[in-house]
Amino acid sequence: AQSVTQLGSHVSVSEGALVLLRCNYSSSVPPYLFWYVQYPNQGLQLLLKYTSAATLVKGINGFEAEFKKSETSFHLTKPSAHMSDAAEYFCAVRSPGTSNQFYFGTGTSLTVIP
Amino acid sequence: NAGVTQTPKFQVLKTGQSMTLQCAQDMNHEYMSWYRQDPGMGLRLIHYSVGAGITDQGEVPNGYNVSRSTTEDFPLRLLSAAPSQTSVYFCASSSVGNTEAFFGQGTRLTVV
Numbered sequence A: 001a002q003s004v005t006q007l008g009s010h011v012s013v014s015e016g017a018l019v020l021l022r023c024n025y026s027s028s029v030p031p032y033l034f035w036y037v038q039y040p041n042q043g044l045q046l047l048l049k050y051t052s053a054a055t056l057v058k059g060i061n062g063f064e065a066e067f068k069k070s071e072t073s074f075h076l077t078k079p080s081a082h083m084s085d086a087a088e089y090f091c092a093v094r095s096p097g098t099s100n101q102f103y104f105g106t107g108t109s110l111t112v113i114p
Numbered sequence B: 001n002a003g004v005t006q007t008p009k010f011q012v013l014k015t016g017q018s019m020t021l022q023c024a025q026d027m028n029h030e031y032m033s034w035y036r037q038d039p040g041m042g043l044r045l046i047h048y049s050v051g052a053g054i055t056d057q058g059e060v061p062n063g064y065n066v067s068r069s070t071t072e073d074f075p076l077r078l079l080s081a082a083p084s085q086t087s088v089y090f091c092a093s094s095s096v097g098n099t100e101a102f103f104g105q106g107t108r109l110t111v112v
Helices: none
Strands: A003-005 A010-014 A019-021 A024-026 A032-038 A044-050 A056-058 A064-068 A073-078 A087-094 A102-104 A108-113 B004-007 B010-013 B019-025 B031-038 B042-051 B054-057 B064-066 B076-078 B087-094 B107-111
Touching: A003 A087, A003 A102, A010 A019, A019 A108, A024 A073, A032 A064, A032 A073, A044 A056, A044 A064, A044 A073, A073 A087, A102 B042, B004 B087, B010 B019, B019 B031, B019 B087, B042 B064
Parallel strands: A010 A108, B010 B107
Antiparallel strands: A003 A024, A019 A073, A032 A044, A032 A087, A056 A064, A064 A073, A087 A102, A087 A108, B004 B019, B019 B076, B031 B042, B031 B087, B042 B054, B064 B076, B087 B107
């Protein structure tokens, strides 16, 4: 069975500081990996996804994530936080095969302090 | 492009009432799913479908029914609403394989 763990349900950073949101997964086979962002009262939109072409994945709004198989991690980073980055972030894995289900972490709420 | 469309956006029900949440996608995706989002619990899968005529249960299926008569539509039925079903519901669709899920804007349901 797949599972996703996001360490830290709330993260606060100062504007201009590094953003680091952690995601670890458990999977018996290499999964597909995703980060989504949810702004207040909106649906989820894709930030980036791991396609196995490169371990460092660049997404929208300056975010990137690095797939580390040895650590079963897919942490999300952004060098310099902006006020508009304040949102809820979800890490997700998708199991290849017939079920194709998505499994989501419990989310990390990012606060950006001016 | 419409993408995934959910209706209604807001709904208040009395305990015991039934209702259907509508979900439609125009991307010809095989895979559709329903999630509920509750504070501190992330998104939990209710039911999913891998194609027309095929549905299966997710993590929290009790109290909900689904059907998939067409590729485009995947309605979620609450049989007898309970306060524990107060939540935000999201419908999502995707192709199979290494592709992302596309989400609707959500339905905020309150059961009183």
